[in-house]
Amino acid sequence: MKALVIPAALLATLTAATVARADVQTPISSGQAVSQGSSGGSQSSQCGFIASTPNEVVRVTGENASLRxxxxxxxxxxxxxxxxxxRNQCVLADSYxxxxxxxxxxxxxxxxxxxxxxxxxxxxPYTLTIVQEN
Structure with missing residues (x-):
C-alpha cells in the first residue's frame, strides 16, 4: 500500500479527507496539499538561488506514489x-x-x-500544490 506524508508546515492548510488507493498519514484535502511562501534564497545552486533549508519535505512511505x-x-x-x-531534479519556468x-x-x-x-x-510569493493522483 502507498503512503504519502505531507510536512507539518502544510497541516494548517489541510482538512481531513480520504485519498483513494493511498494510506495518507496526514490528511489531504481533495487529494492535494497546498503551501505558500516566498521563493528564492541566498544559497547558489545548480537550480538558481534557494534557501538553505527545503521549503517542503515530502516522504513517500510506499513502493511508488503518483504525484504531481x-x-x-x-x-x-x-x-x-x-x-x-x-538524485536531483531541477525544473525552470520558461517564457511559455x-x-x-x-x-x-x-x-x-x-x-x-x-x-x-x-x-x-x-x-x-509562490503557491506549491502537491496532488496525489490515482
Whole structure:
C-alpha cells in the first residue's frame, strides 16, 4: 500500500479527507496539499538561488506514489527536488509557462526535499500544490 506524508508546515492548510488507493498519514484535502511562501534564497545552486533549508519535505512511505508538483510564482522560479540516493531534479519556468512549473511522475519510496528557488536571487510569493493522483 502507498503512503504519502505531507510536512507539518502544510497541516494548517489541510482538512481531513480520504485519498483513494493511498494510506495518507496526514490528511489531504481533495487529494492535494497546498503551501505558500516566498521563493528564492541566498544559497547558489545548480537550480538558481534557494534557501538553505527545503521549503517542503515530502516522504513517500510506499513502493511508488503518483504525484504531481505544481508551482505558481512570479519572477524566474525554479523547483529543485532532491530525492533518495542523491538524485536531483531541477525544473525552470520558461517564457511559455507564465511562471508555472509542473512536475508529474511516479515517485519511489523515500524522502524528497523540495526547494522553491529563483534564477535572479529575487523573492516572490509562490503557491506549491502537491496532488496525489490515482
Amino acid at each position: 508538483f505544481t508551482l505558481q510564482s512570479e519572477g524566474q522560479p525554479t523547483l529543485l527536488i532532491q530525492g533518495p540516493g542523491g 509557462s507564465g511562471g508555472n512549473i509542473e512536475v508529474p511522475g511516479v515517485w519511489e519510496q523515500g524522502t524528497y526535499s523540495v526547494f522553491v528557488g529563483d534564477r535572479t536571487q529575487s523573492s516572490h
